[in-house]
Amino acid sequence: xxxxxxxLTDALEPRPEELAGLMPPAAPRWCADATSPSDAELGRLxxxxxxxxxxxxxxxxxxxxxxAAAVTLLAVLHLIxxxxxxxxxxxxxxxxxxxxxxxxxxxxxxxxxxxxxADGTELALLAGRAxxxxxxTGEQRHLEVRAGDVRVEVTGTRFTVALEGDRVSVEVLRGSxxxxxxxxxxxxxxxxxxxxxxxxxxxxxxTPTGPEVREPDAGARAPRTAxxxxxxxxxxxxxxxxxxSTEQPAPAEIGSAAxxxxxxxTAAEAWAALLAKRAAGAEPEAQLAALDRFLAEHxxxxxxxxxxxxxxxxxxxxxxxxxxxxxxxxxxAGHPDHARSLELELLRATxxxxxxxxxxxxxxxxxxxxxxxxxTLQATAQAWADYCRERSSR
Amino acid sequence: xxxxxLIAGLRAGELWAVDRLYRDNAPRVLGxxxxxxxPSLDPEDLAQQVFETAITSCGRFRGDSSxxxxxxGITRNSIRNARRRAALRRFVGMDAIPEPRDRGPDTEGxxxxxxxxxxxxxxxxxxxxxxxEVLVLADLEGRTAPEVAxxxxxxxxxxxxxxxxxxxxxxxxLEARGLPAGEEPEEGTVIPLRRAP
Numbered sequence: 001x002x003x004x005x006x007x008l009t010d011a012l013e014p015r016p017e018e019l020a021g022l023m024p025p026a027a028p029r030w031c032a033d034a035t036s037p038s039d040a041e042l043g044r045l046x047x048x049x050x051x052x053x054x055x056x057x058x059x060x061x062x063x064x065x066x067x068a069a070a071v072t073l074l075a076v077l078h079l080i081x082x083x084x085x086x087x088x089x090x091x092x093x094x095x096x097x098x099x100x101x102x103x104x105x106x107x108x109x110x111x112x113x114x115x116x117x118a119d120g121t122e123l124a125l126l127a128g129r130a131x132x133x134x135x136x137t138g139e140q141r142h143l144e145v146r147a148g149d150v151r152v153e154v155t156g157t158r159f160t161v162a163l164e165g166d167r168v169s170v171e172v173l174r175g176s177x178x179x180x181x182x183x184x185x186x187x188x189x190x191x192x193x194x195x196x197x198x199x200x201x202x203x204x205x206x207t208p209t210g211p212e213v214r215e216p217d218a219g220a221r222a223p224r225t226a227x228x229x230x231x232x233x234x235x236x237x238x239x240x241x242x243x244x245s246t247e248q249p250a251p252a253e254i255g256s257a258a259x260x261x262x263x264x265x266t267a268a269e270a271w272a273a274l275l276a277k278r279a280a281g282a283e284p285e286a287q288l289a290a291l292d293r294f295l296a297e298h299x300x301x302x303x304x305x306x307x308x309x310x311x312x313x314x315x316x317x318x319x320x321x322x323x324x325x326x327x328x329x330x331x332x333a334g335h336p337d338h339a340r341s342l343e344l345e346l347l348r349a350t351x352x353x354x355x356x357x358x359x360x361x362x363x364x365x366x367x368x369x370x371x372x373x374x375x376t377l378q379a380t381a382q383a384w385a386d387y388c389r390e391r392s393s394r
Numbered sequence: 395x396x397x398x399x400l401i402a403g404l405r406a407g408e409l410w411a412v413d414r415l416y417r418d419n420a421p422r423v424l425g426x427x428x429x430x431x432x433p434s435l436d437p438e439d440l441a442q443q444v445f446e447t448a449i450t451s452c453g454r455f456r457g458d459s460s461x462x463x464x465x466x467g468i469t470r471n472s473i474r475n476a477r478r479r480a481a482l483r484r485f486v487g488m489d490a491i492p493e494p495r496d497r498g499p500d501t502e503g504x505x506x507x508x509x510x511x512x513x514x515x516x517x518x519x520x521x522x523x524x525x526x527e528v529l530v531l532a533d534l535e536g537r538t539a540p541e542v543a544x545x546x547x548x549x550x551x552x553x554x555x556x557x558x559x560x561x562x563x564x565x566x567x568l569e570a571r572g573l574p575a576g577e578e579p580e581e582g583t584v585i586p587l588r589r590a591p
Contacts (some may be wrong), residue, residue, distance in 0.1 A: 028574065031517075032534040037424040037437075045420050045441050069482045302557075337535045 068268075068302070098122070102138030106131045109163070120144065129162035136175060139301035151180040157190075169195040197273060267300035278310075288314045309340040316347055318327020321355030341373070342373045346381055359388040397461040404452040408493055412449060419445075422535075426469045433515040435476050441528045444469050463545045470527070513552075517567035525560035532557050 063169040066330075080331070105111065108126030115121065118144030123132075134141050134157055145152045145161050147168040152161055157175025161168065168178060176189045180202045188194050274290050282290075291311040295304060312331055316324045328348040335341055349365035352358045366388060369381035395414070403411025424446050425438035447468050455464055518526050531542045534555065539557075543550040569572070 028568075030510075030574075031514045031568075034514045035425065035429045035518075035534065036508070037421055037428060038507075041424060041438060042420055045424055045438055046416050071480070203435075 011051055023137050067149055099143075099278045102141040104133040106166075107160070108131070109161075114146070122146070125161050129160060129164075131158065131160045131173070133158040134175075149182055150198050151178060152197065153178045159188075163198065164232050166197050167195060168198045169193060184276065267294075267298040267303050270294055270298060271303050273301075284314050284317055288318070305335060305338060305350040306340065309335075309338070309344060312344060313347060316351055325356070342369050342377060343381075346377065347370050349381070349384065353384070354389065359391040363388040363392060398457055400461065401452050401455050401457070406447055410427065416445060416447065419462070422462065423465060423469055425475065425535065426466065426530070428511070428515070428532060429518060430469070431473050433512045434480055435473070440469075440472055441475055445473050447472065457543070463541060466545050497567040512574060513571055515567075515571065517564060517571060518565035520570075521560055521563050524555055525563060527565055528553055531561040532568045535562070 003130075027208075043070065071076050074079050076163055082160065085111060090274055097111070099105065099113075099116050102294055103121055105123070107130030109130035110126040111130060112124040114124055122144045123147045131147060132143060132154070134154055136157065143154050144207050146156075147161055147163040148166065149172075150168045152159065152170055154175070154177040158173040159175075160173065161169045162170075170177065170188060171193045172188045172190050174190050177188050178186055179188055179194060182199070186194070208210050274287075276292055277290055278287055289309065291307050291314070295311070298304065308331060312324070312328055315327065325348065328344060328351065332341060332344055332348065345365045346369050348368070349362040352365065353362035362386060366381045367383035400411055400414055404415065420441070424437055427435070427440040427444070431437055431440050444465065450466060452467075455461075488570075491530070521529065527546060528542060531537045531545060534541065535542045537545075539550045539553045542553045546553070548556075
């Protein structure tokens, strides 16, 4: 807001005739005409007036959508804070493991040493929680921590990794880390948390072979249970110059615990994981299994409908048309106005035409999509409707 | 009848007031929804939502702006929310969402009209929201700069400068689609409606 009196600011405003010379021509009139409401549109809108009760109270859809959007967004970004996470300071205790000159590990987790040498250190968190501190100015500061199939890569920072069941959570206390999952990778910075499911994998604890494998002490594992209270353990062994070992590390046990898959997650989290799997190009069978699991475990009405629609899309690729078609009909009858209904109607038509060779059956679906959709969907349906009409008339 | 009378009628739950609100404002609200909502939102649904919001929240109308300005504010919010929802749906993977239904009879003339409308909407989508609003209110609806300034809550000088940039951007967007950015074409002129790659 200007602090000058209005007559002064107005006097300095450019006059329209002054601006006219500077400006390119105004928008052509036909653009206004092209975007003016038609009589039919106005008629339909005005027809609502007679049906609308005055001052009708509507549920706050905006709020509901906003909340759903926020939850979904957070879930997709995998940044939902874990309520059970203790404060970072609770993880620090008196004992510590040292790997090389720059890496210190504290906590109550169970750690397996995969490799530690001049090129860096690889550790696997088998269970529990551990805080890893890497001196950003020190030597041999490359560290990789694995928890299931999740890899956390770092060259200088302080962060916590926890593996509880099949859920991995990572919290960065200082610096930043890079988290790798099969087909996915994301950066995490100080103050941020990430949580996700670790899939069992035989590579998680890795089995590096050859003379490069080094271990800080005789045991491949360094069990670190319940050190919160004053520990009775002696000072942790330092591993600044670990002796070369040709022994294979102990076999990984990460994958041995049967994952509980989506259990314990909210519908939004589970849905986000499912979409990530889909985006990563998972096999249809795996996607189908994930969808079935989702439908069995969650009763979210919106996501449930969406999941059932996606499931039908996948089923159509796997099952013969005779089996898919009744399922499609049931879904379409139950969700006539759903955003996916036109897509599934088109799918129904495709199944009928391609798999059953029944153009007559397909025509009704193509006609509906051609009538109600616009854009590519409409054009596709219209073309196939014309084709089926011609085939049927022969 | 003044705006205050109409609002008083709405607050009292009078059906004549609802009817009057629709009849007096449907063309402009629907026009805003078409021009500011873009090609992927259903303008009739949006306009209907605007009226429902106006009726349910008429108690909050303080009368320090015109009814038209108040309705424009509701329309802006509704469009913003609808765009956000649409973006979220795309983000979470519910892709290939059907475009708004075309509920009219399927005639060739109508198809051409629809195509032309979508082309203009797509060109408007190339503009920043602030530019689009100014261009729509000033150039497509013929409002004066002070009127536009009052509706958008910005100084008149800002309207001029935004309009200047908006017109240039709009002309560029039209040309990119092979549409005439100048004067109205004569009747019978064939306008190539190719979409931008």
